[in-house]
Amino acid sequence: PSGSEPAAKIVINLERLQQLPAEKAGPLARYAAAIQSQRGDYNGKVLSIRNEDLRSLAIIYDMSPGELSDQLVDWGVLPPEARVARALDE
């Protein structure tokens, strides 16, 4: 995809998230739980979140949005295709 393509949809793997140690995944796990609660969406194995939410989470993790999405890919919480979210850094 070219640089003008929209960033890929952010779909969090909730089962993988639950397996991670709390000191790593804690802020993201609480954020995802809050979104599930606001939507009343409790039964999914995955959760689609807003691009804007990745920016907020990046501030919490003290990273750029691209660095955070790479980190989430490394943890297995996002699929490898999510590395294109680095475009958010621009």
Ligand code: C2E
């Ligand atoms: P998709 O976006 O590719 O999602 C595929 C499947 O992943 C969904 O199948 C659902 O099982 C799961 N999934 C993705 N995001 C979430 C989430 O935030 N919460 C939960 N609980 N599950 C999630 P499903 O539900 O049969 O939907 C099939 C397709 O229908 C979706 O493909 C999407 O293209 C469309 N769709 C469903 N709900 C919405 C929606 O609220 N907005 C939009 N724009 N499309 C939707």
Ligand code: C2E
């Ligand atoms: P809201 O932001 O006022 O959104 C109201 C409703 O508009 C949502 O009700 C949903 O039906 C729809 N909506 C808004 N943006 C989108 C979108 O990008 N895709 C889809 N498929 N629908 C959208 P819902 O889902 O019951 O959420 C209620 C409230 O919970 C939202 O009110 C918002 O305040 C919060 N919320 C839910 N999910 C998220 C999220 O992923 N991120 C953030 N920041 N807030 C969320």
Ligand code: C2E
């Ligand atoms: P989606 O439903 O396929 O929406 C894709 C994009 O269309 C959203 O990306 C957003 O830019 C735009 N969009 C869709 N519905 C609305 C709306 O009601 N108001 C506005 N202002 N824009 C809208 P975004 O924000 O990155 O969200 C990505 C995905 O996260 C959405 O895909 C949806 O699956 C989920 N999502 C985001 N917010 C909500 C929400 O409030 N409730 C629910 N149930 N799902 C949400």
